[in-house]
Amino acid sequence: MRTLVSVIMLLLVSATAHASVDMHNPNQVIQSVSINTFARLKADHDRLQREPTYIKTVIEEELIPYFDYKYAAYMVMGNYLQQTSDVQRGEFVDVFKTYLVNAYGHILFEYEQQEVEILDLPDYQDKNIVSISVRIRDANNQLTQLVFKLRKNRKTEEWKVFDVIAEGISMLNTKRSELYELMHKKGIDHVIKLLAEKNREFSS
Template identity: 35%
Template sequence: MNVKFSILRKVSQTALVILLTGMATLSANISYADQTNPQVLLEKVTNTTFQRIESEQQDIQSNPNHLKGIIEQELMPHIDHQFAAFKVLGNQFRAVPKKQIPEYVAEFKQYLISNFATALASYGGQQLIFEPVKNVENLKNLTIKAIIREAGHPDINLHFKLRKNNKTQEWKTYDLVAEGISLLSSKRTEFASVIRQQGIQAVIDIMKDKNNQPLELAANAN
Protein backbone atom coordinates (compact mmCIF):
# COMPACT_ATOMS: atom_id res chain seq x y z
CA MET A 1 0.00 0.00 0.00
CA ASN A 2 1.25 3.54 -0.80
CA VAL A 3 2.82 4.98 2.37
CA LYS A 4 1.21 8.39 1.97
CA PHE A 5 -2.23 6.84 1.42
CA SER A 6 -1.72 4.65 4.47
CA ILE A 7 -0.87 7.68 6.64
CA LEU A 8 -3.83 9.70 5.36
CA ARG A 9 -6.15 6.75 5.95
CA LYS A 10 -4.90 6.44 9.52
CA VAL A 11 -5.34 10.18 10.08
CA SER A 12 -8.91 10.06 8.75
CA GLN A 13 -9.84 7.03 10.85
CA THR A 14 -8.27 8.54 13.96
CA ALA A 15 -9.99 11.86 13.26
CA LEU A 16 -13.36 10.13 13.12
CA VAL A 17 -12.63 8.40 16.40
CA ILE A 18 -11.65 11.65 18.07
CA LEU A 19 -14.70 13.42 16.66
CA LEU A 20 -16.80 10.75 18.33
CA THR A 21 -14.80 11.07 21.53
CA GLY A 22 -15.34 14.80 21.64
CA MET A 23 -18.96 14.73 20.57
CA ALA A 24 -19.78 11.96 23.03
CA THR A 25 -19.74 14.70 25.65
CA LEU A 26 -22.95 16.09 24.19
CA SER A 27 -24.96 13.06 25.19
CA ALA A 28 -24.29 13.61 28.87
CA ASN A 29 -26.76 15.42 31.11
CA ILE A 30 -25.48 18.93 30.44
CA SER A 31 -27.09 22.25 31.30
CA TYR A 32 -28.40 24.85 28.87
CA ALA A 33 -25.33 26.97 29.59
CA ASP A 34 -23.15 24.06 28.55
CA GLN A 35 -25.15 23.55 25.36
CA THR A 36 -24.43 27.14 24.28
CA ASN A 37 -20.72 26.95 25.18
CA PRO A 38 -18.76 25.20 22.41
CA GLN A 39 -15.66 24.86 24.56
CA VAL A 40 -17.61 22.97 27.20
CA LEU A 41 -19.28 20.84 24.54
CA LEU A 42 -15.91 19.64 23.29
CA GLU A 43 -14.06 19.43 26.61
CA LYS A 44 -16.69 17.88 28.84
CA VAL A 45 -15.80 14.34 27.88
CA THR A 46 -18.01 12.27 30.19
CA ASN A 47 -17.94 9.28 27.87
CA THR A 48 -21.65 8.55 27.82
CA THR A 49 -21.37 6.94 24.41
CA PHE A 50 -18.30 4.93 25.36
CA GLN A 51 -19.87 3.81 28.62
CA ARG A 52 -22.73 2.36 26.61
CA ILE A 53 -20.32 0.70 24.20
CA GLU A 54 -18.48 -0.86 27.12
CA SER A 55 -21.58 -1.97 29.00
CA GLU A 56 -23.28 -3.31 25.86
CA GLN A 57 -20.30 -5.23 24.48
CA GLN A 58 -22.21 -8.50 24.60
CA ASP A 59 -24.91 -7.07 22.35
CA ILE A 60 -22.30 -5.52 20.03
CA GLN A 61 -20.33 -8.75 19.73
CA SER A 62 -23.45 -10.74 18.88
CA ASN A 63 -24.77 -8.02 16.58
CA PRO A 64 -22.10 -5.45 15.51
CA ASN A 65 -24.76 -3.20 13.99
CA HIS A 66 -25.94 -2.56 17.55
CA LEU A 67 -23.03 -0.11 17.66
CA LYS A 68 -24.72 1.92 14.93
CA GLY A 69 -27.81 2.16 17.12
CA ILE A 70 -25.78 3.55 20.01
CA ILE A 71 -24.20 6.16 17.77
CA GLU A 72 -27.54 7.21 16.31
CA GLN A 73 -29.10 7.59 19.75
CA GLU A 74 -26.23 9.21 21.62
CA LEU A 75 -24.24 11.11 19.01
CA MET A 76 -26.18 12.11 15.93
CA PRO A 77 -28.64 14.53 17.60
CA HIS A 78 -25.63 16.77 18.20
CA ILE A 79 -24.06 16.73 14.74
CA ASP A 80 -25.54 19.01 12.08
CA HIS A 81 -25.78 16.26 9.47
CA GLN A 82 -28.15 18.22 7.21
CA PHE A 83 -25.80 21.19 6.96
CA ALA A 84 -22.90 18.78 6.42
CA ALA A 85 -24.85 17.01 3.66
CA PHE A 86 -25.45 20.31 1.85
CA LYS A 87 -21.79 21.31 2.26
CA VAL A 88 -20.75 18.07 0.60
CA LEU A 89 -22.93 18.90 -2.42
CA GLY A 90 -21.30 22.32 -2.74
CA ASN A 91 -21.90 23.84 -6.17
CA GLN A 92 -23.68 20.66 -7.25
CA PHE A 93 -26.63 21.51 -4.99
CA ARG A 94 -28.51 23.38 -7.73
CA ALA A 95 -28.20 20.42 -10.06
CA VAL A 96 -29.94 18.09 -7.62
CA PRO A 97 -33.73 17.70 -8.10
CA LYS A 98 -35.50 19.01 -5.01
CA LYS A 99 -37.58 15.86 -4.70
CA GLN A 100 -34.39 13.83 -4.11
CA ILE A 101 -32.94 16.08 -1.39
CA PRO A 102 -34.82 14.43 1.54
CA GLU A 103 -33.63 10.96 0.54
CA TYR A 104 -30.08 12.22 0.04
CA VAL A 105 -29.98 13.91 3.48
CA ALA A 106 -31.48 10.86 5.22
CA GLU A 107 -29.00 8.52 3.55
CA PHE A 108 -26.10 10.88 4.32
CA LYS A 109 -26.99 10.73 8.00
CA GLN A 110 -26.85 6.94 7.92
CA TYR A 111 -23.61 7.19 5.94
CA LEU A 112 -22.06 9.21 8.78
CA ILE A 113 -23.29 6.65 11.30
CA SER A 114 -21.75 3.82 9.27
CA ASN A 115 -18.39 5.58 9.02
CA PHE A 116 -18.39 6.54 12.69
CA ALA A 117 -19.24 2.97 13.69
CA THR A 118 -16.37 1.67 11.57
CA ALA A 119 -14.00 4.10 13.30
CA LEU A 120 -15.26 3.24 16.78
CA ALA A 121 -14.94 -0.47 16.11
CA SER A 122 -11.16 0.01 16.12
CA TYR A 123 -10.88 2.69 18.82
CA GLY A 124 -7.42 2.67 20.42
CA GLY A 125 -7.68 5.03 23.40
CA GLN A 126 -6.02 8.19 22.06
CA GLN A 127 -5.81 11.41 24.10
CA LEU A 128 -7.46 14.63 22.88
CA ILE A 129 -6.05 18.00 24.01
CA PHE A 130 -7.93 21.25 23.20
CA GLU A 131 -6.51 24.71 22.67
CA PRO A 132 -8.31 27.25 24.91
CA VAL A 133 -11.07 29.21 23.19
CA LYS A 134 -11.65 32.91 23.86
CA ASN A 135 -14.99 34.73 24.04
CA VAL A 136 -17.42 33.33 21.45
CA GLU A 137 -20.53 35.25 22.53
CA ASN A 138 -21.03 37.09 19.23
CA LEU A 139 -19.81 34.36 16.91
CA LYS A 140 -21.98 32.15 14.70
CA ASN A 141 -19.20 29.97 13.32
CA LEU A 142 -16.15 28.73 15.13
CA THR A 143 -13.07 26.61 14.67
CA ILE A 144 -11.69 24.90 17.76
CA LYS A 145 -8.14 23.59 17.53
CA ALA A 146 -6.96 20.40 19.19
CA ILE A 147 -4.32 17.71 18.93
CA ILE A 148 -4.50 13.94 19.14
CA ARG A 149 -1.75 12.52 21.33
CA GLU A 150 -0.93 8.82 21.26
CA ALA A 151 2.14 7.15 22.74
CA GLY A 152 4.66 6.22 20.09
CA HIS A 153 3.06 8.39 17.40
CA PRO A 154 3.48 12.04 16.32
CA ASP A 155 0.76 14.49 17.36
CA ILE A 156 -2.09 14.99 14.87
CA ASN A 157 -3.52 18.50 14.43
CA LEU A 158 -7.31 18.85 14.35
CA HIS A 159 -9.67 21.72 13.60
CA PHE A 160 -13.29 21.21 14.72
CA LYS A 161 -15.77 23.23 12.64
CA LEU A 162 -18.89 24.31 14.52
CA ARG A 163 -21.91 26.50 13.82
CA LYS A 164 -24.53 27.98 16.14
CA ASN A 165 -28.23 27.48 15.57
CA ASN A 166 -29.88 30.91 15.46
CA LYS A 167 -33.05 29.66 17.15
CA THR A 168 -31.75 27.32 19.85
CA GLN A 169 -28.32 28.96 20.26
CA GLU A 170 -26.82 25.46 20.38
CA TRP A 171 -23.45 24.73 18.83
CA LYS A 172 -23.11 21.66 16.63
CA THR A 173 -20.15 20.15 14.84
CA TYR A 174 -20.42 19.78 11.08
CA ASP A 175 -16.83 19.12 9.92
CA LEU A 176 -13.41 18.07 11.13
CA VAL A 177 -10.10 18.96 9.50
CA ALA A 178 -7.28 16.55 10.34
CA GLU A 179 -3.77 17.57 9.26
CA GLY A 180 -5.31 19.91 6.70
CA ILE A 181 -7.70 17.27 5.35
CA SER A 182 -11.39 18.20 5.64
CA LEU A 183 -13.71 15.23 5.94
CA LEU A 184 -16.46 17.12 4.10
CA SER A 185 -14.14 18.40 1.37
CA SER A 186 -12.89 14.87 0.82
CA LYS A 187 -16.45 13.62 0.36
CA ARG A 188 -17.31 16.59 -1.87
CA THR A 189 -14.39 15.74 -4.16
CA GLU A 190 -15.36 12.06 -4.13
CA PHE A 191 -19.01 12.67 -4.99
CA ALA A 192 -18.71 15.66 -7.37
CA SER A 193 -17.73 13.71 -10.49
CA VAL A 194 -20.33 11.04 -9.71
CA ILE A 195 -23.07 13.67 -9.56
CA ARG A 196 -21.90 15.31 -12.80
CA GLN A 197 -21.70 12.04 -14.70
CA GLN A 198 -24.47 9.93 -13.17
CA GLY A 199 -26.63 12.23 -11.04
CA ILE A 200 -27.47 12.35 -7.34
CA GLN A 201 -29.14 8.93 -7.38
CA ALA A 202 -25.76 7.32 -8.02
CA VAL A 203 -24.39 8.99 -4.87
CA ILE A 204 -27.42 7.89 -2.89
CA ASP A 205 -26.88 4.33 -4.13
CA ILE A 206 -23.20 4.44 -3.11
CA MET A 207 -24.18 5.52 0.39
CA LYS A 208 -26.95 2.94 0.59
CA ASP A 209 -24.50 0.20 -0.33
CA LYS A 210 -22.15 1.32 2.45
CA ASN A 211 -24.99 1.67 4.94
CA ASN A 212 -26.37 -1.79 4.19
CA GLN A 213 -23.04 -3.51 4.75
CA PRO A 214 -22.81 -5.29 8.12
CA LEU A 215 -20.34 -3.71 10.50
CA GLU A 216 -17.20 -5.76 11.00
CA LEU A 217 -15.47 -5.44 14.36
CA ALA A 218 -11.70 -5.09 14.28
CA ALA A 219 -9.86 -8.10 15.61
CA ASN A 220 -7.94 -5.89 18.01
CA ALA A 221 -10.84 -3.69 19.07
CA ASN A 222 -11.02 -3.02 22.77
Protein backbone atom coordinates in the same frame (compact mmCIF):
# COMPACT_ATOMS: atom_id res chain seq x y z
CA MET B 1 -4.55 7.51 8.02
CA ARG B 2 -7.23 5.07 9.21
CA THR B 3 -5.91 5.44 12.77
CA LEU B 4 -6.21 9.20 12.44
CA VAL B 5 -9.77 8.96 11.14
CA SER B 6 -10.53 6.56 13.99
CA VAL B 7 -9.43 9.19 16.50
CA ILE B 8 -11.61 11.79 14.80
CA MET B 9 -14.68 9.63 14.99
CA LEU B 10 -14.04 8.69 18.59
CA LEU B 11 -13.87 12.31 19.59
CA LEU B 12 -17.26 12.90 18.03
CA VAL B 13 -18.86 10.05 19.96
CA SER B 14 -20.10 11.35 23.31
CA ALA B 15 -21.17 9.35 26.33
CA THR B 16 -24.43 9.16 28.26
CA ALA B 17 -26.73 12.11 28.78
CA HIS B 18 -26.38 14.72 26.07
CA ALA B 19 -29.28 16.58 27.61
CA SER B 20 -26.80 17.91 30.18
CA VAL B 21 -24.56 19.45 27.50
CA ASP B 22 -25.05 23.14 26.83
CA MET B 23 -25.45 23.06 23.05
CA HIS B 24 -25.42 26.87 23.04
CA ASN B 25 -21.74 26.80 24.01
CA PRO B 26 -19.42 25.23 21.40
CA ASN B 27 -16.60 24.92 23.91
CA GLN B 28 -18.76 22.85 26.23
CA VAL B 29 -19.90 20.69 23.32
CA ILE B 30 -16.31 19.73 22.47
CA GLN B 31 -15.34 19.37 26.14
CA SER B 32 -18.25 17.04 26.86
CA VAL B 33 -17.69 14.98 23.73
CA SER B 34 -13.95 14.52 24.28
CA ILE B 35 -14.17 13.85 28.03
CA ASN B 36 -17.01 11.31 27.84
CA THR B 37 -16.02 9.46 24.68
CA PHE B 38 -13.89 6.74 26.17
CA ALA B 39 -16.13 6.15 29.17
CA ARG B 40 -18.99 5.14 26.88
CA LEU B 41 -16.81 2.91 24.73
CA LYS B 42 -15.38 1.15 27.77
CA ALA B 43 -18.80 0.72 29.35
CA ASP B 44 -20.21 -0.91 26.20
CA HIS B 45 -17.08 -2.83 25.22
CA ASP B 46 -18.37 -6.30 26.13
CA ARG B 47 -21.73 -5.78 24.46
CA LEU B 48 -20.07 -4.44 21.32
CA GLN B 49 -17.94 -7.56 21.16
CA ARG B 50 -21.02 -9.76 21.47
CA GLU B 51 -23.25 -7.63 19.24
CA PRO B 52 -21.19 -5.76 16.61
CA THR B 53 -24.32 -4.20 15.10
CA TYR B 54 -24.98 -2.44 18.41
CA ILE B 55 -22.36 0.10 17.34
CA LYS B 56 -25.00 1.68 15.08
CA THR B 57 -27.18 2.32 18.11
CA VAL B 58 -24.26 3.94 19.90
CA ILE B 59 -23.58 6.18 16.90
CA GLU B 60 -27.23 7.16 16.52
CA GLU B 61 -27.56 7.99 20.20
CA GLU B 62 -24.19 9.60 20.87
CA LEU B 63 -22.73 10.97 17.63
CA ILE B 64 -25.66 12.24 15.61
CA PRO B 65 -26.92 14.68 18.31
CA TYR B 66 -23.62 16.56 18.03
CA PHE B 67 -23.15 16.38 14.27
CA ASP B 68 -24.94 18.69 11.84
CA TYR B 69 -25.29 16.03 9.15
CA LYS B 70 -27.93 17.99 7.21
CA TYR B 71 -25.69 21.03 6.86
CA ALA B 72 -22.74 18.78 5.99
CA ALA B 73 -24.83 17.03 3.33
CA TYR B 74 -25.82 20.37 1.82
CA MET B 75 -22.18 21.48 1.82
CA VAL B 76 -21.26 18.30 -0.06
CA MET B 77 -23.93 19.13 -2.66
CA GLY B 78 -22.61 22.69 -3.00
CA ASN B 79 -24.12 24.73 -5.86
CA TYR B 80 -25.78 21.56 -7.15
CA LEU B 81 -28.22 21.92 -4.25
CA GLN B 82 -30.22 24.48 -6.27
CA GLN B 83 -30.76 21.93 -9.04
CA THR B 84 -32.49 19.40 -6.81
CA SER B 85 -36.07 19.02 -5.64
CA ASP B 86 -37.18 18.92 -2.00
CA VAL B 87 -37.65 15.16 -2.32
CA GLN B 88 -34.16 14.64 -3.74
CA ARG B 89 -32.59 16.78 -1.04
CA GLY B 90 -34.40 14.83 1.65
CA GLU B 91 -33.34 11.49 0.17
CA PHE B 92 -29.72 12.62 -0.09
CA VAL B 93 -29.64 13.82 3.52
CA ASP B 94 -31.10 10.49 4.68
CA VAL B 95 -28.61 8.29 2.82
CA PHE B 96 -25.74 10.62 3.76
CA LYS B 97 -26.67 10.35 7.44
CA THR B 98 -26.88 6.55 7.22
CA TYR B 99 -23.56 6.51 5.39
CA LEU B 100 -21.96 8.45 8.25
CA VAL B 101 -23.45 6.12 10.85
CA ASN B 102 -22.18 3.05 9.01
CA ALA B 103 -18.74 4.49 8.24
CA TYR B 104 -18.16 5.75 11.76
CA GLY B 105 -19.39 2.48 13.23
CA HIS B 106 -16.94 0.52 11.10
CA ILE B 107 -14.04 2.74 12.14
CA LEU B 108 -14.92 2.57 15.83
CA PHE B 109 -13.82 -1.06 16.02
CA GLU B 110 -10.23 0.15 15.65
CA TYR B 111 -10.53 1.99 18.95
CA GLU B 112 -7.46 2.15 21.21
CA GLN B 113 -6.91 4.18 24.35
CA GLN B 114 -6.12 7.82 23.65
CA GLU B 115 -5.51 10.94 25.75
CA VAL B 116 -7.29 14.11 24.66
CA GLU B 117 -6.26 17.70 25.32
CA ILE B 118 -8.28 20.70 24.16
CA LEU B 119 -5.79 23.38 23.12
CA ASP B 120 -8.03 26.40 22.93
CA LEU B 121 -11.48 27.60 23.96
CA PRO B 122 -12.32 30.41 21.53
CA ASP B 123 -14.57 33.36 22.15
CA TYR B 124 -17.72 32.42 20.23
CA GLN B 125 -19.81 35.51 20.92
CA ASP B 126 -21.15 37.16 17.75
CA LYS B 127 -19.82 34.29 15.64
CA ASN B 128 -21.59 31.65 13.59
CA ILE B 129 -18.61 29.36 12.96
CA VAL B 130 -15.71 28.55 15.27
CA SER B 131 -12.72 26.22 15.13
CA ILE B 132 -11.47 24.32 18.18
CA SER B 133 -8.10 22.59 18.20
CA VAL B 134 -7.58 19.29 20.00
CA ARG B 135 -4.38 17.33 20.61
CA ILE B 136 -4.42 13.52 20.70
CA ARG B 137 -1.75 11.42 22.39
CA ASP B 138 -1.86 7.68 21.64
CA ALA B 139 -0.43 4.72 23.56
CA ASN B 140 2.91 5.17 21.74
CA ASN B 141 3.09 8.83 22.81
CA GLN B 142 2.45 9.98 19.24
CA LEU B 143 0.76 13.38 18.97
CA THR B 144 -1.89 14.35 16.45
CA GLN B 145 -3.60 17.74 16.25
CA LEU B 146 -7.14 18.11 14.93
CA VAL B 147 -9.35 21.12 14.30
CA PHE B 148 -13.08 20.79 14.86
CA LYS B 149 -15.33 23.21 13.01
CA LEU B 150 -18.66 23.97 14.61
CA ARG B 151 -21.58 26.00 13.30
CA LYS B 152 -24.35 27.78 15.16
CA ASN B 153 -27.85 27.08 13.90
CA ARG B 154 -29.59 30.42 13.41
CA LYS B 155 -32.97 29.10 14.54
CA THR B 156 -32.01 26.99 17.55
CA GLU B 157 -28.70 28.78 18.30
CA GLU B 158 -27.22 25.34 19.03
CA TRP B 159 -23.64 24.55 18.04
CA LYS B 160 -22.80 21.32 16.24
CA VAL B 161 -19.75 19.86 14.52
CA PHE B 162 -19.89 19.90 10.72
CA ASP B 163 -16.26 19.30 9.74
CA VAL B 164 -12.95 18.01 11.09
CA ILE B 165 -9.56 19.04 9.72
CA ALA B 166 -6.72 16.56 10.22
CA GLU B 167 -3.21 17.26 9.00
CA GLY B 168 -4.59 20.13 6.95
CA ILE B 169 -7.17 17.93 5.23
CA SER B 170 -10.87 18.73 5.60
CA MET B 171 -12.99 15.61 5.79
CA LEU B 172 -15.97 17.53 4.47
CA ASN B 173 -14.07 18.85 1.45
CA THR B 174 -12.71 15.36 0.77
CA LYS B 175 -16.20 13.88 0.67
CA ARG B 176 -17.43 16.77 -1.46
CA SER B 177 -14.63 16.15 -3.97
CA GLU B 178 -15.66 12.50 -4.20
CA LEU B 179 -19.35 13.13 -4.81
CA TYR B 180 -19.74 16.62 -6.33
CA GLU B 181 -18.37 15.72 -9.77
CA LEU B 182 -20.52 12.59 -9.85
CA MET B 183 -23.61 14.72 -9.24
CA HIS B 184 -22.84 16.87 -12.27
CA LYS B 185 -21.98 13.94 -14.52
CA LYS B 186 -24.66 11.44 -13.52
CA GLY B 187 -27.14 13.37 -11.40
CA ILE B 188 -28.22 13.38 -7.77
CA ASP B 189 -30.34 10.23 -8.16
CA HIS B 190 -27.24 8.27 -9.19
CA VAL B 191 -25.32 9.51 -6.13
CA ILE B 192 -28.23 8.67 -3.83
CA LYS B 193 -28.33 5.17 -5.28
CA LEU B 194 -24.55 4.84 -4.90
CA LEU B 195 -24.63 5.82 -1.23
CA ALA B 196 -27.59 3.52 -0.62
CA GLU B 197 -25.60 0.63 -2.10
CA LYS B 198 -22.62 1.44 0.11
CA ASN B 199 -24.94 1.51 3.12
CA ARG B 200 -26.21 -1.96 2.28
CA GLU B 201 -22.61 -3.18 1.94
CA PHE B 202 -21.77 -1.79 5.37
CA SER B 203 -24.83 -3.46 6.87
CA SER B 204 -23.87 -6.81 5.39
